Amino acid sequence: MFSVAVFLESFEPLLWAARYTLLISLLGIALGLVIGTLICAARLSPYRSLRGFGAVWVSFLRGVPLLVQLLVFYYTLPVIGVNIPAIAAAVISVGICASAYISEIWRGAIAALPKGQAEAALAIGMHPRDLWTRIILPQAFALSLPALVNELILLVKASSLVSVVGILEITRASQAQAATTFRPLEVYIAAACLYLVINLCLAALGRYLEARTAV
Numbered sequence: 001m002f003s004v005a006v007f008l009e010s011f012e013p014l015l016w017a018a019r020y021t022l023l024i025s026l027l028g029i030a031l032g033l034v035i036g037t038l039i040c041a042a043r044l045s046p047y048r049s050l051r052g053f054g055a056v057w058v059s060f061l062r063g064v065p066l067l068v069q070l071l072v073f074y075y076t077l078p079v080i081g082v083n084i085p086a087i088a089a090a091v092i093s094v095g096i097c098a099s100a101y102i103s104e105i106w107r108g109a110i111a112a113l114p115k116g117q118a119e120a121a122l123a124i125g126m127h128p129r130d131l132w133t134r135i136i137l138p139q140a141f142a143l144s145l146p147a148l149v150n151e152l153i154l155l156v157k158a159s160s161l162v163s164v165v166g167i168l169e170i171t172r173a174s175q176a177q178a179a180t181t182f183r184p185l186e187v188y189i190a191a192a193c194l195y196l197v198i199n200l201c202l203a204a205l206g207r208y209l210e211a212r213t214a215v
């Protein structure tokens with residue numbers, strides 16, 4: 001029979017573990033934005049070598065599961081003499097994986113902008129740097145915002161994979177709690193509810209930002 005008491009008691013350790021889920025997801029999306037912007041610039045570069053590098057980067061990271069990337073990254077670094085904490089390895093792996101998707105989100109948003117805007121800006125003598133910072137990027141950000149929020153929500157759910165390297169995030173904490181209480185149904189439903197609340201909050205934040213950036 002379902003135990004409401006166990007269900008409610010499960011939230012205390014899960015809420016404690018949720019900080020690692022949020023930390024990895026937010027730092028991962030931040031790192032992914034930085035790297036993804038660079039990869040997007042490479043994909044749009046006039047140089048064939050940079051375009052080729054960007055295409056290989058995106059194809060490889062989108063073609064290999066995040067779990068495999070995480071395990072390769074986590075176990076390869078010690079072999080070459082680099083020892084970093086598990087949480088740092090998780091953030092870097094998640095960020096690198098996210099960069100492939102974010103670069104394509106940026107590229108699609110930029111391609112959707114009317115080319116006449118850039119041509120008109122250059123025709124009146126606007127510096128290319130100003131063209132990107134004042135015209136292209138603000139509009140591209142507004143266009144790509146729903147997809148970026150969706151990517152963040154996907155990262156929150158994908159962060160459960162970092163439990164394989166020993167990080168006590170929501171999924172691993174729920175496994176430990178279920179093993180202790182012998183009540184997996186209540187514990188896992190509590191974990192599902194916590195994931196749902198986090199993602200609903202992120203979705204609401206995305207709608208708020210969309211309203212603020214709407215033209």
